[in-house]
Amino acid sequence: MSSTPAPPPATPGPSGQPARRTPGGPVLQDSVTEAIAEAFFEELAAVGYARLSLETVAKRAGAGKAAIYRRWPSKLDMTIALIRAVAVDASEIKDTGTLRGDVRAFLAELAGALRHRLPSRIIPDLLAEGGRNPELAQELMTAVRDTRRSKATRLLERAVERGELPADVDRELALDLLAGPLYWRLAVVHTETAPDYLDRLTDKLLAAFVA
Known part of the structure; x- marks a missing residue:
């Protein structure tokens, strides 16, 4: 992991801003996803996995907790997905x-x-x-x-x-x-x-x- 990562690029939405849609769900703005990912790694470095909370990550990202749950169902799922993105990239x-x-x-x-x-x-x-x-x-x-x-x-x-x-x-x-x-x-x-x-x-x- 050589830098604070961002998820893979998303498909542009109708407004021209990067966005992606969950199956049967809402459009997810890539800028929000990137902010959450950056906040996650900053928080993980600061407090460690055991003390990391989704509420704190959301607050650091300037997003609501619901924005996290629309992307990942749990702290473990979010950790696995973002760490995997770093390794693949x-x-x-x-x-x-x-x-x-x-x-x-x-x-x-x-x-x-x-x-x-x-x-x-x-x-x-x-x-x-x-x-x-x-x-x-x-x-x-x-x-x-x-x-x-x-x-x-x-x-x-x-x-x-x-x-x-x-x-x-x-x-x-x-x-x-x-x-x-x-x-x-x-x-x-x-x-x-x-x-x-x-x-x-x-x-x-x-x-x-x-x-």
């Missing part, structure tokens, strides 16, 4: 033409996301909440982990096609190594990095991939 892994360039770009994008004030507070909270809420945990794994790992897998496949990695490279372990060290440093122990840290980490990862 995550930027594609850059194809720089080399494995080293791809890994370095991947690490830079991940570092930027983890340093953002919202994800740095939201991600640990949702992971902790997932331990108490199996449905939320499963959705997080499917929407966030699986989506990002699928995109990172393409990074490895490109390297295999270019002959930079052997065809039998341990993809599962490589994917763990790609995200694990940086996530631990920035999101768990909250230790900043030296200017050359990503370059040094890239070199270590490349050596591990072919070991």
